[in-house]
Each structure stands twice: as C-alpha cells, then as structure tokens.
Amino acid sequence: MSHDEAPMIGTDITPFRPPGTPEYAEAGASFQLAAPVDPAGAFTARSVDDVVRAVAAARRSGRPLRLTTTGHAIGRTGPLTDSLLVRPLLDAPVRVDPDARTARVPAGKTWGDVLPETTRYGLTALHGSSSTVGVIGYLLGGGLSFYGRRFGLAANSVRSLTVVLADGQVVEVSAAHRPELFWALRGGGGGFGVVVAAEIDLIPMRRIVTGMAVWNAADAARLAPVWQAWARTAPPEITTSLRALSLPPLPFLPPYLAGKRVLALDGAVIAPTEPDLPAARRIVDEMLSPLTALAQPVANTWAEAAPQALPLIHLDPPQPVASYSDSALIHEIGEADWARILDAGPNLLALELRQLGGGFADTPANGGALDRFAAPLHYYGVGPAGEETTRDLKAVRSALEPSLTGFTAPNFVDDFERPQRTHDDDTRARVERVRRAVDPTGLFAGDVAATRDQD
Ligand SMILES: Cc1cc2nc3c(=O)[nH]c(=O)nc-3n(C[C@H](O)[C@H](O)[C@H](O)COP(=O)(O)OP(=O)(O)OC[C@H]3O[C@@H](n4cnc5c(N)ncnc54)[C@H](O)[C@@H]3O)c2cc1C
Known part of the structure; x- marks a missing residue:
C-alpha cells in the first residue's frame, strides 16, 4: 500500500498522517532519541495556513495538539500517545533589518539558519551554545547565551511574536498588542499556541574572544573553586561554562578531549567594536592566570574570533x-x-556549571514570565540514556543539595518526570490565567512543561 492509501486513524485527522507513513516519520524526527515520539498522527506545517489547518483539525478530532521543532526537549512534556503532533517548519526566509537591528525568524529555524544571515551585517543574536537548537523553543524557554551576562536572557530580546491560537486566529503579540499574552509566552512554559514567527533584537558584534582551556581531571577540585571566586566579580562582558567532561573518542573531537576525563573552561567575551578587543583579551588573561598558576592546562584555545x-x-x-x-x-x-x-557522576559525559550573574540577574523593562535568573550558577549534568546515568545524576543532585535553589531554567529540563519549578506562586497563577483565557478547552495542555513539585 502506498502512503497515500495509508488509513487515517479514528475520525478524519487530515492533514495529520498516521504512523508508518514517511510524513509521520519526518514530522516526528527528534534530536532526543531517548523519549518516545508516538503521537496518533503527525504533520509538518510548511506555511501559516498549514498551521491554522492543523489547529482546526486537532480541535475537530478532540485530540490534544503537541508541538515540536527539533525535538531537543520532546521529553520535557508528558507522553505524546493519543495526541496529534505538528512540526512548524515554515518555508519562509529569515529577514534581517540591519538598520532596525532586528530579525524576523519563521518557526522551524535553528540558530544555525539565523546566524549566517545576521553576521553578514556585523550583528548577532543571543543564541545558545548549539546551532542545532530551534530559535522559537529556545526563546520561549528563556535562553541562556554566552552573551547573557552582558545582555540578559534571550527571551528579553523578543520584540514580537506571531501566534496561531487554539481558536485558529493568527495574532501579533507584543508589548503593545495583547501584552499579557506576550508576557506569558516568554518563559511561561508553553501551552498558549503555535508561534509561527518571532521578531528579535540583534546586537552589533564584530569580534569576540572565545575558546576552551582544558586541564587534567585530577586538578579539577583545586581549580573549580578558583573559577567560582573569579566568576563572582567578573565583568559582564564575559560569560563562561566550567565542565567536568568525559567524552567518548569521537572523530570530531580534538585529541585532548576524545576519550579523556578533563576539566574544561569555555565561553565568550564580547568585543562589539574593534577597539574593544584589547580589553576583551585582558578579561580572559585575568580569568586564566590564577588557574594556570595552580595547574598548567593541557590545551588552551582562547583567542580572538x-x-x-x-x-x-x-x-x-x-x-x-x-x-x-x-x-x-x-x-x-x-x-x-x-x-x-x-566525583559523583563518573559516567556522565558532562557536569556543567554555567556562570550567571551580571545581566542575567537584572530586571529588564517589559520582561516576560521568565526574565532573569537571580542564582549565580546553573548546573547541567548529562550522560548516555541508561541506568548508570540515572544513578549518577541522582548522586550529583544529592551532592549538590546544599546549593540547590529549588528552581530550574526551563530550557534545560528534558524529563517531565523530574521535579522542576520555574516561577514563584504568583507568577505561576498569572501564567495559568493567561493560558485559560487563550486556550479554554486545553487544546495545547499537553505542551505545558511539568511543574510537578507544586502540584
Ligand atoms: C545540544 C544542546 C545545547 C543547548 N544549549 C542551550 C543553551 O546554550 N542555552 C539554552 O538556553 N538552552 C540550550 N539548550 C536547550 C534548548 O534551548 C531547549 O531544549 C529548547 O527548548 C529547544 O527548543 P527546540 O525547539 O529546539 O526543541 P523542541 O523539543 O522541538 O521544542 C521544545 C518546546 O519548545 C516549544 N516550542 C518549540 N517550537 C515552538 C513553536 N513554534 N511554537 C510554540 N512553542 C514551540 C514547545 O513547547 C516545545 O515543547 C540546548 C539544548 C541542546 C540539546
């Protein structure tokens, strides 16, 4: 049977396609292979009209509508079984306005699609560490960038969003239009509609100083507190990540990382204009000198770029x-x-501490439901899916107990069963009110990130 003849499940769910069809496989393709992607039907929307059709079809079918772009965080929300999955991958270009210093990014684009369009004008965006991450998902979850200690969370750089709501309306949402929905979308945890485009602020950036310094793992416990002490008073131009890495011998890795246990310090210093470069280099020197005085790095690639x-x-x-x-x-x-x-996670690929503070802690004008992080550090541990990693993650969490704030950065949550909390109770109640107003029947309810510690 050709896929055109494949049977539809239940009532008519066109344009969604059932399991076993190539369209289903394409729409459900996910970066996170550990979480099952088994909706009742799946559809790749190539236009805003496609998204509107998908919303109408899901409403008619009575099934919840779930969203995915890259599937990086597909495990953050509950199982997809019985729902319909839409993947908005719009056939539309990224448009940069160099004079206004903005970009309009259609749904489906990754940072890898956006950056070549902005950097040709000497502009960049508050992107994250990976070019494979979806822009809209990243922005809605806050967005921790290596420029963030100077410019704050990436969600604060959103000027407007175009959203397909549960009733099929296509609305422009900004500080001037539907401000309450604009507030909730930025960091509220999903479940408001399908964002089909985001207009974001860009920042002038000619050069940066970036790279990675690497030490033997044996030196890690002596070096890490020195980094933490430096991080406390570091200038906002620099944002770094300190990681205990244990990466397999993969061909794309440099020899000092492949198959080795190391401590790695990477990140970026901004140099928006050429004359800012000497100061940027000095900031890196000031960070590295107390560390290199304690232990010589096995590699150091920090340089202008x-x-x-x-x-x-x-x-x-x-x-x-x-x-x-x-x-x-x-x-x-x-x-x-x-x-x-x-030492608590010997099987983890990475145990990371990201430096916060600076602009991450500032309260912006017109921020969303998540507009700052007060905590000085963000912890992220990751390993290959399996029991050893589960055990190690538990051990690290328990070792971290005295430092836990009780809050998480939603972008890094990818397991709906793990307790998380993003907002205080008042903010959460306000987000819920907006959600109920725009989606009274709960069409997008399955797309809401779990906040189980409060339920
Ligand atoms: C390798 C890697 C590196 C990362 N680095 C960083 C980093 O440096 N900083 C950081 O902050 N985060 C980082 N992340 C986390 C990443 O930002 C989040 O996982 C983000 O949610 C991914 O968005 P996505 O669209 O790619 O994923 P998806 O799993 O496709 O989407 C996640 C959620 O985003 C929402 N969403 C996606 N598209 C839309 C849309 N069009 N309309 C409405 N809602 C939508 C949905 O609620 C969906 O459930 C990283 C993740 C990975 C895997």
Missing part, C-alpha cells in the same frame, strides 16, 4: 543522541563540597 565561531566552541553533539540529563539553578558551591560533586 568571529562571532560565527561561538556555536562551535562548546562542542555540543551535532547529531541526534539518546541522553538523560538533570539541571538546576544553584547557589555557590561550598569550598568543601567541590570534590564530592565532581
């Missing part, structure tokens, strides 16, 4: 993987706790 180099520096996996992870916003780590934390 074009902003296009930044998504390559963190060495995120370029291909789909099956992984388990955990994350939390944390207070500073006590001097005596470092060794226990760093």
